[in-house]
Amino acid sequence: MKKKSKVVSYNKWGYIFLIPFVVxxxxxxxxxxxxxxxxxxxENYRSGLKQIGPNFVGLQNFITIITNGDxxxxxxxxxxxxxxxxVPQILLSLLLGAWFTDPSLRLKAQGFFKTxxxxxxxxxxxxxxxxxxxxxxxxxxxxxxxxxFGLIQEPYQxxxxxxxxxxxxxxMNCLMWFGNTTILLMAGMMGIDPSLFEAAQVDGATATQIFxxxxxxxxxxxxxxxxxxxxxxxxxxxxxxQILTNGTGDPMRSSMTLIMxxxxxxxxxxxxxxxxxxxxxxxxxxxxxxxxxxxxTGEDKD
Amino acid sequence: MxxxxxxxxxxxxxGASVHAxxxxxxxxxxxxxxxxxxxxxxxFVNSTRSNAELARGFRPLPGNYLGTNWDNLVHGTxxxxxxxxNSLIVATLTAVFAxxxxxxxxxxxxxxxxxxxxxIFTFILMVMMIPTQVTALGFLQLIGKMGLDDKFxxxxxxxxxxxxxxxxMKQYMDSTLPLSLVEAAxxxxxxxxxxxxKIVVPLMKPAVAVQAIFSFVTSWNNYFTPxxxxxxxxxxxxxxxxxxxxxxxxxxxxxxxxxxxISFSIFPVIVVYxxxxxxxVGGVTLGGVKG
Numbered sequence: 001m002k003k004k005s006k007v008v009s010y011n012k013w014g015y016i017f018l019i020p021f022v023v024x025x026x027x028x029x030x031x032x033x034x035x036x037x038x039x040x041x042x043e044n045y046r047s048g049l050k051q052i053g054p055n056f057v058g059l060q061n062f063i064t065i066i067t068n069g070d071x072x073x074x075x076x077x078x079x080x081x082x083x084x085x086x087v088p089q090i091l092l093s094l095l096l097g098a099w100f101t102d103p104s105l106r107l108k109a110q111g112f113f114k115t116x117x118x119x120x121x122x123x124x125x126x127x128x129x130x131x132x133x134x135x136x137x138x139x140x141x142x143x144x145x146x147x148x149f150g151l152i153q154e155p156y157q158x159x160x161x162x163x164x165x166x167x168x169x170x171x172m173n174c175l176m177w178f179g180n181t182t183i184l185l186m187a188g189m190m191g192i193d194p195s196l197f198e199a200a201q202v203d204g205a206t207a208t209q210i211f212x213x214x215x216x217x218x219x220x221x222x223x224x225x226x227x228x229x230x231x232x233x234x235x236x237x238x239x240x241x242q243i244l245t246n247g248t249g250d251p252m253r254s255s256m257t258l259i260m261x262x263x264x265x266x267x268x269x270x271x272x273x274x275x276x277x278x279x280x281x282x283x284x285x286x287x288x289x290x291x292x293x294x295x296x297t298g299e300d301k302d
Numbered sequence: 303m304x305x306x307x308x309x310x311x312x313x314x315x316x317g318a319s320v321h322a323x324x325x326x327x328x329x330x331x332x333x334x335x336x337x338x339x340x341x342x343x344x345x346f347v348n349s350t351r352s353n354a355e356l357a358r359g360f361r362p363l364p365g366n367y368l369g370t371n372w373d374n375l376v377h378g379t380x381x382x383x384x385x386x387x388n389s390l391i392v393a394t395l396t397a398v399f400a401x402x403x404x405x406x407x408x409x410x411x412x413x414x415x416x417x418x419x420x421x422i423f424t425f426i427l428m429v430m431m432i433p434t435q436v437t438a439l440g441f442l443q444l445i446g447k448m449g450l451d452d453k454f455x456x457x458x459x460x461x462x463x464x465x466x467x468x469x470x471m472k473q474y475m476d477s478t479l480p481l482s483l484v485e486a487a488x489x490x491x492x493x494x495x496x497x498x499x500k501i502v503v504p505l506m507k508p509a510v511a512v513q514a515i516f517s518f519v520t521s522w523n524n525y526f527t528p529x530x531x532x533x534x535x536x537x538x539x540x541x542x543x544x545x546x547x548x549x550x551x552x553x554x555x556x557x558x559x560x561x562x563x564i565s566f567s568i569f570p571v572i573v574v575y576x577x578x579x580x581x582x583v584g585g586v587t588l589g590g591v592k593g
Binding site: 010011012013014015016017018020021022024025027028029031032033034035036038039092095096099104105106107111113114115116117118119120121122123124125126127128130131132133134135139141144145147148175179180183187191207221222225228229232235236238239242243246247259262263266267271274275278279281282285286289290 | 411419462466
């Protein structure tokens with residue numbers, strides 16, 4: 001498609017237009033990345049008033065965060081809460097997107113519904129988590145309502161049970177992001193040539209068949225985008241569990257995410273362990289994204 | 303979950319009439335609407351009650367302590383007004399920088415042929431997967447050395463390099479921006495810089511609108527980096543103040559005030575959003591149709 005049809009002298013503008021991105025990326029991402037990696041090989045923290053290090057310790061920091069169980073535990077917590085939130089989110093978004101864009105349904109008040117489902121995304125995550133913390137506290141409105149309806153005899157302690165805290169985090173993530181995902185998917189669905197739908201209808205395809213055979217395959221690029229960004233976002237999960245549990249990840253650190261753990265080290269200025277954790281995050285994110293990317297493009301051949 | 307399964311069943315049933323599917327769709331949508339709005343209604347009602355009333359349990363109708371709670375909050379210790387303004391400045395500039403420069407980067411890759419093009423494109427797609435958090439440690443050390451600690455600059459300027467926004471813009475450009483248009487502009491004597499600003503950017507408006515919203519929201523919601531960068535009370539953004547509210551354990555003092563503070567950081571955005579939502583949804587729809 002893109003042959004050498006363009007006059008060469010124009011093409012230097014390609015470099016010129018790239019300057020802002022490249023410069024800013026090098027300064028604010030590349031240099032920090034390398035210095036983070038560099039830091040991960042040094043022992044460097046504060047013990048009371050005494051500064052320990054920086055001393056070169058090789059891979060000791062990496063060994064420490066694996067063998068003391070921190071990294072595996074927090075990775076597991078993070079992934080559990082991401083999956084719990086993402087699966088219902090993508091299903092809901094596909095369903096709503098298909099309904100909104102289905103010409104035979106002709107849903108009324110679409111503007112209203114779209115406005116409502118996107119609304120939670122605009123809510124500041126920390127304020128939303130704070131709200132849920134107050135709503136689900138022992139003397140909060142949710143317990144109050146359930147008591148009034150006789151569903152429970154005494155307040156349920158949402159913040160003291162592993163799965164209720166994880167569930168709340170996942171529920172909030174889902175609620176905040178399904179509208180965003182729906183809008184992105186819809187933009188993709190509406191971009192599909194309407195004549196394809198008409199042709200399928202003329203050929204007698206049902207709504208379900210059209211969805212699976214026409215909409216989904218054509219949506220693939222935007223689905224890849226949604227999935228990758230959600231996975232990256234999931235691994236960065238921080239605000240909601242941080243505010244909900246006040247940074248403790250309680251009960252028993254079952255809702256402590258990787259970034260919450262990193263945040264702890266950054267505040268206590270333990271640059272060695274923080275650096276090692278960052279490098280791990282870097283590698284894990286890379287591998288997982290690659291798997292998702294390969295997986296979704298691999299289906300192409302079917 | 304339940305209603306979703308029913309809906310799926312309804313959709314997969316080849317014999318289901320359009321009417322039945324429509325009814326199912328409305329029922330599900332109304333349920334979702336309730337789930338989305340319920341929390342904010344409770345928040346509003348509770349903001350209008352005194353601490354003593356709140357302790358007695360939840361009532362679905364508003365009380366009349368909103369003014370009192372507001373007064374107590376304003377005369378309290380949290381610098382809420384400066385927090386609001388700080389958040390607005392940072393998020394607006396971030397959105398402008400991210401969308402304009404990402405469009406520029408996407409255009410460079412889309413419209414020109416040069417040696418490093420493929421390398422840079424692949425590189426950006428690869429770094430798109432790196433969360434900014436993994437470089438936060440080095441980032442904090444760097445801005446410390448640059449004297450940018452406790453300033454807004456390190457929160458705004460890095461948005462110029464937003465790989466995810468770039469990716470969206472590039473995708474959109476592939477489907478909407480024919481190179482013949484650029485050639486035509488050249489023949490008409492337009493400079494490359496002029497073509498980009500006067501032809502490409504306006505054509506990209508739907509995508510820019512969508513990404514501007516997302517960038518604004520991401521920055522507005524951002525708590526991680528600002529909490530590490532900003533230390534002075536009057537420079538803090540709203541999410542940091544909310545976090546302070548949580549760790550101060552105000553729950554023991556005055557719940558009415560806590561609810562008003564949450565309302566203060568949530569409701570202005572909702573109001574602005576409701577005013578703009580027509581354009582937001584319209585922009586998204588427009589963007590799709592063109593592809």
